[in-house]
Amino acid sequence: MPDLKVQHVLTLAELLSKGARHNFVPVTTTSLGKSIRKSQQAASKHLLELERDGYIERIRSGKKFSVRITAKGHTEMARISSILKSSLESSPSYLELKGNIISGMGEGAYYMSMKGYTKQFKEKLGYVPFPGTLNVKIKDKEFSEARRSLDTYDGIMINGFSDGKRTYGWVKCYPGKINNSVDGALITLERTHYDDSIIELISHTNIKKAAKLSNGSQISVKVPIKSK
Amino acid sequence: MPDLKVQHVLTLAELLSKGARHNFVPVTTTSLGKSIRKSQQAASKHLLELERDGYIERIRSGKKFSVRITAKGHTEMARISSILKSSLESSPSYLELKGNIISGMGEGAYYMSMKGYTKQFKEKLGYVPFPGTLNVKIKDKEFSEARRSLDTYDGIMINGFSDGKRTYGWVKCYPGKINNSVDGALITLERTHYDDSIIELISHTNIKKAAKLSNGSQISVKVPIKSK
DNA sequence: ATTACTATCTCACGAGTAC
DNA sequence: TGTACTCGTGAGATAGTAA
Numbered sequence: 001m002p003d004l005k006v007q008h009v010l011t012l013a014e015l016l017s018k019g020a021r022h023n024f025v026p027v028t029t030t031s032l033g034k035s036i037r038k039s040q041q042a043a044s045k046h047l048l049e050l051e052r053d054g055y056i057e058r059i060r061s062g063k064k065f066s067v068r069i070t071a072k073g074h075t076e077m078a079r080i081s082s083i084l085k086s087s088l089e090s091s092p093s094y095l096e097l098k099g100n101i102i103s104g105m106g107e108g109a110y111y112m113s114m115k116g117y118t119k120q121f122k123e124k125l126g127y128v129p130f131p132g133t134l135n136v137k138i139k140d141k142e143f144s145e146a147r148r149s150l151d152t153y154d155g156i157m158i159n160g161f162s163d164g165k166r167t168y169g170w171v172k173c174y175p176g177k178i179n180n181s182v183d184g185a186l187i188t189l190e191r192t193h194y195d196d197s198i199i200e201l202i203s204h205t206n207i208k209k210a211a212k213l214s215n216g217s218q219i220s221v222k223v224p225i226k227s228k
Numbered sequence: 229m230p231d232l233k234v235q236h237v238l239t240l241a242e243l244l245s246k247g248a249r250h251n252f253v254p255v256t257t258t259s260l261g262k263s264i265r266k267s268q269q270a271a272s273k274h275l276l277e278l279e280r281d282g283y284i285e286r287i288r289s290g291k292k293f294s295v296r297i298t299a300k301g302h303t304e305m306a307r308i309s310s311i312l313k314s315s316l317e318s319s320p321s322y323l324e325l326k327g328n329i330i331s332g333m334g335e336g337a338y339y340m341s342m343k344g345y346t347k348q349f350k351e352k353l354g355y356v357p358f359p360g361t362l363n364v365k366i367k368d369k370e371f372s373e374a375r376r377s378l379d380t381y382d383g384i385m386i387n388g389f390s391d392g393k394r395t396y397g398w399v400k401c402y403p404g405k406i407n408n409s410v411d412g413a414l415i416t417l418e419r420t421h422y423d424d425s426i427i428e429l430i431s432h433t434n435i436k437k438a439a440k441l442s443n444g445s446q447i448s449v450k451v452p453i454k455s456k
Numbered sequence: 457a458t459t460a461c462t463a464t465c466t467c468a469c470g471a472g473t474a475c
Numbered sequence: 476t477g478t479a480c481t482c483g484t485g486a487g488a489t490a491g492t493a494a
Binding site: 256257258268269272273275276288290291292293 | 457458459460461
Binding site for chain 2: 006007009010013014016017019020021022023024026057059060061066068074077078080081083084085086087088090091092093094095096140141142143145146149225
Protein backbone atom coordinates (compact mmCIF):
# COMPACT_ATOMS: atom_id res chain seq x y z
CA MET A 1 0.00 0.00 0.00
CA PRO A 2 1.60 3.17 -1.19
CA ASP A 3 2.04 5.94 1.32
CA LEU A 4 0.40 9.27 0.85
CA LYS A 5 2.95 11.38 -0.97
CA VAL A 6 3.96 14.57 0.72
CA GLN A 7 3.17 16.67 -2.29
CA HIS A 8 -0.39 15.36 -2.18
CA VAL A 9 -1.02 16.55 1.35
CA LEU A 10 -1.94 20.09 0.45
CA THR A 11 -4.15 18.88 -2.37
CA LEU A 12 -6.04 16.67 0.03
CA ALA A 13 -6.24 19.54 2.50
CA GLU A 14 -7.72 21.72 -0.20
CA LEU A 15 -10.35 19.13 -1.07
CA LEU A 16 -11.09 18.66 2.60
CA SER A 17 -11.70 22.35 3.11
CA LYS A 18 -13.98 22.34 0.10
CA GLY A 19 -16.12 19.93 2.09
CA ALA A 20 -15.24 16.76 0.21
CA ARG A 21 -15.20 14.61 3.32
CA HIS A 22 -18.76 13.28 3.10
CA ASN A 23 -20.16 14.79 -0.05
CA PHE A 24 -18.98 14.67 -3.59
CA VAL A 25 -17.97 18.18 -4.47
CA PRO A 26 -17.49 19.34 -8.04
CA VAL A 27 -13.85 20.21 -8.69
CA THR A 28 -12.17 21.12 -11.93
CA THR A 29 -8.50 20.42 -12.33
CA THR A 30 -7.96 24.03 -13.36
CA SER A 31 -9.48 25.51 -10.22
CA LEU A 32 -7.80 22.91 -8.04
CA GLY A 33 -4.49 23.70 -9.71
CA LYS A 34 -4.90 27.35 -8.87
CA SER A 35 -5.79 26.58 -5.27
CA ILE A 36 -2.68 24.52 -4.71
CA ARG A 37 -0.56 26.87 -6.79
CA LYS A 38 0.28 24.25 -9.33
CA SER A 39 -0.70 23.67 -12.94
CA GLN A 40 -3.89 22.10 -14.19
CA GLN A 41 -1.84 19.11 -15.26
CA ALA A 42 -0.35 18.71 -11.83
CA ALA A 43 -3.80 18.85 -10.24
CA SER A 44 -5.01 16.25 -12.69
CA LYS A 45 -2.14 13.96 -11.83
CA HIS A 46 -2.67 14.45 -8.12
CA LEU A 47 -6.31 13.44 -8.45
CA LEU A 48 -5.38 10.47 -10.60
CA GLU A 49 -2.85 9.21 -8.10
CA LEU A 50 -4.93 9.97 -5.04
CA GLU A 51 -7.72 7.99 -6.65
CA ARG A 52 -5.44 5.14 -7.63
CA ASP A 53 -4.14 4.86 -4.09
CA GLY A 54 -7.60 5.00 -2.56
CA TYR A 55 -7.47 8.38 -0.87
CA ILE A 56 -10.28 9.86 -2.91
CA GLU A 57 -13.22 8.72 -5.02
CA ARG A 58 -14.39 10.47 -8.14
CA ILE A 59 -17.58 10.50 -10.07
CA ARG A 60 -17.78 11.79 -13.57
CA SER A 61 -20.75 13.79 -14.71
CA GLY A 62 -20.16 14.93 -18.24
CA LYS A 63 -16.69 16.35 -18.46
CA LYS A 64 -16.60 17.43 -14.85
CA PHE A 65 -15.66 15.38 -11.87
CA SER A 66 -16.96 15.36 -8.38
CA VAL A 67 -14.57 14.28 -5.69
CA ARG A 68 -15.01 12.78 -2.28
CA ILE A 69 -12.36 11.87 0.25
CA THR A 70 -12.39 8.30 1.49
CA ALA A 71 -12.08 7.20 5.08
CA LYS A 72 -8.51 6.20 4.28
CA GLY A 73 -7.76 9.66 2.96
CA HIS A 74 -9.26 11.29 5.99
CA THR A 75 -7.41 9.02 8.38
CA GLU A 76 -4.13 9.71 6.65
CA MET A 77 -4.65 13.45 6.81
CA ALA A 78 -5.53 13.23 10.47
CA ARG A 79 -2.37 11.21 11.06
CA ILE A 80 -0.13 13.77 9.42
CA SER A 81 -1.87 16.66 11.08
CA SER A 82 -1.39 15.08 14.46
CA ILE A 83 2.28 14.37 13.78
CA LEU A 84 2.84 18.04 13.08
CA LYS A 85 0.69 19.14 15.95
CA SER A 86 2.39 16.92 18.48
CA SER A 87 5.84 17.86 17.26
CA LEU A 88 4.95 21.49 17.78
CA GLU A 89 3.50 20.86 21.19
CA SER A 90 6.11 18.47 22.49
CA SER A 91 8.91 20.99 22.18
CA PRO A 92 10.17 21.53 25.70
CA SER A 93 9.85 25.10 26.83
CA TYR A 94 13.19 25.50 28.49
CA LEU A 95 16.68 26.43 27.50
CA GLU A 96 19.35 24.14 28.82
CA LEU A 97 22.93 25.18 29.49
CA LYS A 98 25.68 22.85 30.57
CA GLY A 99 29.13 23.56 31.84
CA ASN A 100 31.58 22.96 34.64
CA ILE A 101 31.92 24.71 37.94
CA ILE A 102 34.89 27.01 38.28
CA SER A 103 35.88 28.87 41.39
CA GLY A 104 34.50 32.35 41.34
CA MET A 105 36.31 35.57 41.94
CA GLY A 106 35.07 35.78 45.47
CA GLU A 107 33.59 39.15 44.69
CA GLY A 108 30.17 37.72 44.16
CA ALA A 109 29.55 37.34 47.84
CA TYR A 110 30.26 40.98 48.45
CA TYR A 111 28.07 42.38 45.71
CA MET A 112 25.14 40.06 46.17
CA SER A 113 24.96 41.02 49.84
CA MET A 114 24.57 44.72 49.21
CA LYS A 115 21.31 46.11 50.44
CA GLY A 116 20.61 47.79 47.09
CA TYR A 117 20.47 44.31 45.56
CA THR A 118 19.13 42.13 48.38
CA LYS A 119 16.06 44.29 48.85
CA GLN A 120 15.11 43.81 45.22
CA PHE A 121 15.97 40.12 45.24
CA LYS A 122 13.60 39.59 48.15
CA GLU A 123 10.94 41.60 46.38
CA LYS A 124 11.22 40.21 42.88
CA LEU A 125 12.67 36.74 43.32
CA GLY A 126 11.10 36.01 46.68
CA TYR A 127 14.37 35.28 48.47
CA VAL A 128 17.78 36.69 49.22
CA PRO A 129 20.39 34.60 47.42
CA PHE A 130 23.03 32.67 49.26
CA PRO A 131 26.06 34.96 49.36
CA GLY A 132 28.30 34.47 46.37
CA THR A 133 27.56 33.23 42.88
CA LEU A 134 28.38 29.89 41.38
CA ASN A 135 30.49 30.35 38.28
CA VAL A 136 30.10 27.90 35.45
CA LYS A 137 32.39 27.60 32.48
CA ILE A 138 30.60 26.82 29.22
CA LYS A 139 32.67 24.67 26.92
CA ASP A 140 30.41 23.66 24.06
CA LYS A 141 29.54 26.17 21.40
CA GLU A 142 25.90 25.21 21.42
CA PHE A 143 25.57 26.26 25.04
CA SER A 144 27.36 29.57 24.70
CA GLU A 145 25.07 30.19 21.75
CA ALA A 146 22.14 29.36 24.00
CA ARG A 147 23.56 31.76 26.60
CA ARG A 148 23.62 34.49 23.97
CA SER A 149 20.03 33.86 22.90
CA LEU A 150 18.95 34.26 26.52
CA ASP A 151 19.34 37.99 26.05
CA THR A 152 16.35 38.02 23.74
CA TYR A 153 14.13 36.56 26.45
CA ASP A 154 12.59 38.46 29.30
CA GLY A 155 14.14 38.01 32.70
CA ILE A 156 13.56 39.54 36.11
CA MET A 157 15.30 42.88 36.20
CA ILE A 158 17.16 43.93 39.34
CA ASN A 159 17.92 47.59 38.89
CA GLY A 160 21.31 49.16 39.43
CA PHE A 161 21.82 51.71 42.19
CA SER A 162 24.33 54.09 43.67
CA ASP A 163 25.67 54.25 47.23
CA GLY A 164 27.03 57.75 46.84
CA LYS A 165 30.56 56.59 46.14
CA ARG A 166 29.95 54.54 43.03
CA THR A 167 27.20 53.00 40.96
CA TYR A 168 26.34 49.34 40.61
CA GLY A 169 24.93 47.90 37.40
CA TRP A 170 21.71 46.01 36.88
CA VAL A 171 21.36 42.26 37.27
CA LYS A 172 18.98 40.26 35.14
CA CYS A 173 17.69 36.98 36.58
CA TYR A 174 16.42 33.96 34.72
CA PRO A 175 14.91 31.58 37.28
CA GLY A 176 15.59 27.96 36.50
CA LYS A 177 16.40 24.52 37.82
CA ILE A 178 19.96 23.50 38.56
CA ASN A 179 20.88 19.85 37.95
CA ASN A 180 17.15 19.09 37.76
CA SER A 181 16.81 19.55 41.50
CA VAL A 182 17.82 22.88 43.02
CA ASP A 183 15.81 26.01 42.27
CA GLY A 184 17.92 28.99 41.44
CA ALA A 185 18.53 31.55 38.77
CA LEU A 186 20.99 32.30 36.05
CA ILE A 187 22.03 35.91 36.24
CA THR A 188 23.53 38.23 33.71
CA LEU A 189 25.25 41.42 34.80
CA GLU A 190 25.42 44.85 33.25
CA ARG A 191 29.06 45.05 34.18
CA THR A 192 30.66 41.71 34.04
CA HIS A 193 34.29 40.81 34.05
CA TYR A 194 33.50 37.54 32.33
CA ASP A 195 32.89 36.80 28.72
CA ASP A 196 29.94 34.85 27.38
CA SER A 197 31.57 31.54 28.11
CA ILE A 198 30.98 31.90 31.83
CA ILE A 199 27.56 32.01 33.46
CA GLU A 200 26.72 32.80 37.05
CA LEU A 201 24.11 31.06 39.13
CA ILE A 202 22.42 32.06 42.34
CA SER A 203 20.09 30.25 44.69
CA HIS A 204 18.61 30.69 48.13
CA THR A 205 20.82 27.86 49.33
CA ASN A 206 24.44 26.96 48.83
CA ILE A 207 24.18 25.19 45.52
CA LYS A 208 27.54 23.46 45.82
CA LYS A 209 26.54 21.85 49.10
CA ALA A 210 22.90 21.21 48.16
CA ALA A 211 23.87 19.34 45.01
CA LYS A 212 27.11 17.95 46.39
CA LEU A 213 29.27 19.59 43.80
CA SER A 214 32.87 20.65 43.71
CA ASN A 215 34.99 22.62 41.32
CA GLY A 216 35.08 20.95 37.95
CA SER A 217 31.76 19.14 38.39
CA GLN A 218 29.45 19.21 35.48
CA ILE A 219 26.36 21.25 36.02
CA SER A 220 23.18 21.91 34.06
CA VAL A 221 20.67 24.75 34.27
CA LYS A 222 17.26 24.63 32.71
CA VAL A 223 15.67 28.01 32.21
CA PRO A 224 11.96 27.91 31.35
CA ILE A 225 11.08 29.88 28.25
CA LYS A 226 7.76 31.53 27.61
CA SER A 227 6.91 29.88 24.33
CA LYS A 228 5.63 32.55 22.03
CA MET B 229 12.19 34.51 0.34
CA PRO B 230 11.98 30.85 -0.57
CA ASP B 231 9.00 28.98 0.76
CA LEU B 232 9.45 26.01 2.98
CA LYS B 233 9.48 23.03 0.68
CA VAL B 234 6.88 20.39 1.34
CA GLN B 235 9.42 17.63 1.50
CA HIS B 236 11.16 19.50 4.31
CA VAL B 237 8.11 19.61 6.53
CA LEU B 238 8.57 16.17 8.03
CA THR B 239 12.26 16.81 8.55
CA LEU B 240 11.47 19.96 10.48
CA ALA B 241 8.80 18.09 12.44
CA GLU B 242 11.37 15.47 13.36
CA LEU B 243 13.82 18.08 14.58
CA LEU B 244 11.05 19.79 16.48
CA SER B 245 10.09 16.63 18.28
CA LYS B 246 13.75 16.11 19.18
CA GLY B 247 13.45 19.36 21.10
CA ALA B 248 15.36 21.58 18.69
CA ARG B 249 13.09 24.56 19.17
CA HIS B 250 15.11 26.33 21.85
CA ASN B 251 18.16 24.21 22.34
CA PHE B 252 20.77 23.00 19.94
CA VAL B 253 20.37 19.26 19.74
CA PRO B 254 23.02 16.97 18.30
CA VAL B 255 21.79 15.32 15.12
CA THR B 256 23.70 13.18 12.67
CA THR B 257 22.56 13.05 9.08
CA THR B 258 22.45 9.27 9.29
CA SER B 259 20.08 9.15 12.23
CA LEU B 260 17.98 11.94 10.82
CA GLY B 261 17.81 10.11 7.51
CA LYS B 262 16.49 7.04 9.26
CA SER B 263 13.89 9.04 11.14
CA ILE B 264 12.48 10.58 8.01
CA ARG B 265 12.86 7.36 6.03
CA LYS B 266 15.25 8.88 3.58
CA SER B 267 18.93 8.42 2.90
CA GLN B 268 21.77 10.02 4.81
CA GLN B 269 22.45 12.17 1.78
CA ALA B 270 18.89 13.36 1.62
CA ALA B 271 18.99 14.33 5.28
CA SER B 272 22.21 16.20 4.68
CA LYS B 273 20.67 18.12 1.81
CA HIS B 274 17.57 18.90 3.80
CA LEU B 275 19.67 20.39 6.57
CA LEU B 276 21.76 22.31 4.08
CA GLU B 277 18.72 23.82 2.45
CA LEU B 278 16.80 24.45 5.64
CA GLU B 279 19.85 26.28 6.92
CA ARG B 280 20.29 28.25 3.70
CA ASP B 281 16.66 29.36 3.81
CA GLY B 282 16.82 30.34 7.46
CA TYR B 283 14.62 27.68 8.97
CA ILE B 284 17.34 26.17 11.13
CA GLU B 285 20.72 27.09 12.58
CA ARG B 286 23.59 24.70 12.95
CA ILE B 287 26.67 24.63 15.07
CA ARG B 288 29.54 22.36 14.30
CA SER B 289 31.41 20.63 17.08
CA GLY B 290 33.96 18.35 15.57
CA LYS B 291 32.33 16.35 12.84
CA LYS B 292 28.92 16.47 14.41
CA PHE B 293 26.38 19.19 14.11
CA SER B 294 23.91 20.51 16.56
CA VAL B 295 20.73 21.94 15.14
CA ARG B 296 18.26 24.48 16.38
CA ILE B 297 15.06 25.65 14.71
CA THR B 298 14.73 29.37 14.16
CA ALA B 299 11.67 31.44 14.93
CA LYS B 300 10.99 31.51 11.19
CA GLY B 301 11.10 27.73 11.03
CA HIS B 302 8.79 27.40 13.98
CA THR B 303 6.33 29.93 12.59
CA GLU B 304 6.26 28.17 9.27
CA MET B 305 5.58 24.81 10.87
CA ALA B 306 2.81 26.29 12.96
CA ARG B 307 1.30 27.78 9.81
CA ILE B 308 1.25 24.49 7.97
CA SER B 309 -0.02 22.59 10.94
CA SER B 310 -2.90 25.01 11.33
CA ILE B 311 -3.78 24.78 7.65
CA LEU B 312 -4.09 21.03 7.98
CA LYS B 313 -5.90 21.26 11.27
CA SER B 314 -8.45 23.74 10.04
CA SER B 315 -9.07 21.83 6.83
CA LEU B 316 -9.79 18.76 8.91
CA GLU B 317 -12.05 20.61 11.28
CA SER B 318 -13.90 22.69 8.75
CA SER B 319 -15.31 19.67 6.98
CA PRO B 320 -19.08 19.91 7.37
CA SER B 321 -20.56 16.95 9.16
CA TYR B 322 -23.54 16.38 7.00
CA LEU B 323 -24.39 14.51 3.86
CA GLU B 324 -26.35 16.51 1.33
CA LEU B 325 -28.69 15.00 -1.25
CA LYS B 326 -30.43 16.95 -3.95
CA GLY B 327 -33.21 15.97 -6.30
CA ASN B 328 -36.63 16.86 -7.56
CA ILE B 329 -40.01 16.11 -6.08
CA ILE B 330 -42.01 13.46 -7.84
CA SER B 331 -45.50 12.43 -6.94
CA GLY B 332 -45.45 9.42 -4.67
CA MET B 333 -47.35 6.25 -5.07
CA GLY B 334 -49.96 7.32 -2.59
CA GLU B 335 -49.24 4.22 -0.59
CA GLY B 336 -46.96 6.05 1.77
CA ALA B 337 -49.86 7.59 3.61
CA TYR B 338 -51.35 4.22 4.32
CA TYR B 339 -48.23 2.54 5.59
CA MET B 340 -46.94 5.43 7.61
CA SER B 341 -50.25 5.64 9.46
CA MET B 342 -50.18 2.05 10.67
CA LYS B 343 -50.06 1.75 14.40
CA GLY B 344 -47.11 -0.65 14.25
CA TYR B 345 -45.08 2.20 12.77
CA THR B 346 -46.60 5.31 14.35
CA LYS B 347 -46.03 4.04 17.86
CA GLN B 348 -42.32 3.62 17.16
CA PHE B 349 -42.07 6.93 15.32
CA LYS B 350 -43.50 8.73 18.33
CA GLU B 351 -41.12 6.85 20.59
CA LYS B 352 -37.93 7.08 18.61
CA LEU B 353 -38.34 10.19 16.46
CA GLY B 354 -40.47 12.16 18.86
CA TYR B 355 -43.34 12.71 16.47
CA VAL B 356 -45.78 10.93 14.20
CA PRO B 357 -44.95 11.83 10.61
CA PHE B 358 -47.41 13.66 8.42
CA PRO B 359 -49.24 10.94 6.48
CA GLY B 360 -47.49 10.11 3.26
CA THR B 361 -43.91 10.42 2.20
CA LEU B 362 -42.35 12.96 -0.09
CA ASN B 363 -40.65 11.20 -2.97
CA VAL B 364 -37.56 12.76 -4.43
CA LYS B 365 -35.91 11.74 -7.65
CA ILE B 366 -32.12 11.88 -7.53
CA LYS B 367 -30.62 12.79 -10.86
CA ASP B 368 -26.93 13.35 -10.29
CA LYS B 369 -24.66 10.41 -9.76
CA GLU B 370 -22.91 12.05 -6.86
CA PHE B 371 -26.14 12.16 -4.88
CA SER B 372 -27.21 8.62 -5.58
CA GLU B 373 -23.72 7.64 -4.50
CA ALA B 374 -24.25 9.67 -1.34
CA ARG B 375 -27.56 7.88 -0.87
CA ARG B 376 -25.77 4.57 -1.09
CA SER B 377 -23.16 5.55 1.44
CA LEU B 378 -25.92 6.43 3.88
CA ASP B 379 -26.33 2.73 4.49
CA THR B 380 -23.00 2.64 6.26
CA TYR B 381 -24.12 5.23 8.78
CA ASP B 382 -26.29 4.56 11.76
CA GLY B 383 -29.90 5.67 11.54
CA ILE B 384 -32.91 5.33 13.77
CA MET B 385 -34.35 1.88 13.29
CA ILE B 386 -38.10 1.43 13.17
CA ASN B 387 -38.70 -2.29 13.41
CA GLY B 388 -40.94 -4.25 11.13
CA PHE B 389 -44.02 -5.96 12.50
CA SER B 390 -46.85 -8.23 11.56
CA ASP B 391 -50.60 -7.65 11.81
CA GLY B 392 -51.48 -11.27 11.51
CA LYS B 393 -52.25 -11.11 7.83
CA ARG B 394 -48.86 -9.96 6.55
CA THR B 395 -45.56 -8.56 7.72
CA TYR B 396 -44.22 -5.08 7.24
CA GLY B 397 -40.49 -4.37 6.83
CA TRP B 398 -38.31 -2.12 8.90
CA VAL B 399 -37.84 1.57 8.22
CA LYS B 400 -34.55 3.31 8.88
CA CYS B 401 -34.70 7.05 9.58
CA TYR B 402 -31.95 9.60 9.10
CA PRO B 403 -33.12 12.86 10.65
CA GLY B 404 -32.09 15.90 8.66
CA LYS B 405 -33.00 19.33 7.41
CA ILE B 406 -35.05 19.80 4.26
CA ASN B 407 -34.25 22.84 2.14
CA ASN B 408 -32.32 24.25 5.08
CA SER B 409 -35.53 24.98 6.93
CA VAL B 410 -37.89 22.09 7.64
CA ASP B 411 -36.89 19.36 10.05
CA GLY B 412 -37.63 15.91 8.80
CA ALA B 413 -36.00 12.61 8.04
CA LEU B 414 -34.84 10.62 5.08
CA ILE B 415 -36.10 7.08 5.32
CA THR B 416 -34.95 3.87 3.76
CA LEU B 417 -37.23 0.87 3.62
CA GLU B 418 -36.55 -2.80 3.91
CA ARG B 419 -39.02 -3.45 1.14
CA THR B 420 -39.02 -0.66 -1.30
CA HIS B 421 -40.50 -0.53 -4.75
CA TYR B 422 -38.03 2.16 -5.70
CA ASP B 423 -34.43 1.92 -6.75
CA ASP B 424 -31.62 3.94 -5.24
CA SER B 425 -32.40 6.94 -7.37
CA ILE B 426 -35.48 7.81 -5.36
CA ILE B 427 -35.42 8.85 -1.73
CA GLU B 428 -38.34 9.31 0.60
CA LEU B 429 -38.69 12.06 3.15
CA ILE B 430 -40.95 12.38 6.14
CA SER B 431 -41.67 15.23 8.51
CA HIS B 432 -44.12 16.09 11.25
CA THR B 433 -45.64 18.65 8.91
CA ASN B 434 -46.64 18.64 5.28
CA ILE B 435 -43.30 19.40 3.71
CA LYS B 436 -44.74 20.43 0.37
CA LYS B 437 -46.89 23.07 2.01
CA ALA B 438 -44.36 24.14 4.62
CA ALA B 439 -41.69 24.79 2.02
CA LYS B 440 -44.11 25.84 -0.72
CA LEU B 441 -43.05 23.14 -3.11
CA SER B 442 -44.74 21.42 -5.97
CA ASN B 443 -43.95 18.43 -8.12
CA GLY B 444 -40.72 19.02 -9.98
CA SER B 445 -39.32 21.49 -7.43
CA GLN B 446 -35.73 21.02 -6.50
CA ILE B 447 -35.22 19.90 -2.97
CA SER B 448 -32.21 19.33 -0.73
CA VAL B 449 -31.80 17.24 2.41
CA LYS B 450 -28.90 17.58 4.77
CA VAL B 451 -28.36 14.59 6.99
CA PRO B 452 -25.96 15.18 9.89
CA ILE B 453 -23.21 12.62 10.11
CA LYS B 454 -21.46 11.54 13.26
CA SER B 455 -17.92 12.34 12.28
CA LYS B 456 -15.80 9.41 13.32
C1' DA C 457 32.84 7.29 12.75
C1' DT C 458 31.17 11.95 10.47
C1' DT C 459 29.38 15.52 6.30
C1' DA C 460 28.66 16.50 1.76
C1' DC C 461 30.51 16.22 -2.93
C1' DT C 462 29.63 14.15 -7.74
C1' DA C 463 27.17 11.28 -10.50
C1' DT C 464 22.87 9.10 -11.80
C1' DC C 465 18.10 8.02 -11.55
C1' DT C 466 13.39 8.87 -10.75
C1' DC C 467 9.59 11.48 -10.68
C1' DA C 468 7.05 15.97 -10.14
C1' DC C 469 5.85 19.66 -12.87
C1' DG C 470 4.39 22.41 -16.79
C1' DA C 471 3.90 23.10 -21.97
C1' DG C 472 1.57 21.55 -25.72
C1' DT C 473 -2.17 19.16 -27.30
C1' DA C 474 -5.76 15.34 -28.24
C1' DC C 475 -10.22 14.19 -27.08
C1' DT D 476 -15.39 24.75 -21.60
C1' DG D 477 -13.51 19.95 -19.49
C1' DT D 478 -9.53 15.79 -18.51
C1' DA D 479 -5.38 13.67 -19.21
C1' DC D 480 -2.04 12.18 -22.69
C1' DT D 481 3.21 12.81 -24.17
C1' DC D 482 7.43 14.84 -23.56
C1' DG D 483 11.21 17.90 -21.90
C1' DT D 484 13.20 19.98 -17.88
C1' DG D 485 14.80 20.07 -13.48
C1' DA D 486 14.19 19.13 -8.76
C1' DG D 487 14.76 15.38 -5.17
C1' DA D 488 16.62 11.13 -3.99
C1' DT D 489 20.36 7.57 -3.72
C1' DA D 490 25.02 5.38 -4.60
C1' DG D 491 29.54 5.97 -4.36
C1' DT D 492 33.14 8.35 -2.42
C1' DA D 493 36.22 12.17 -0.69
C1' DA D 494 37.59 14.48 3.31
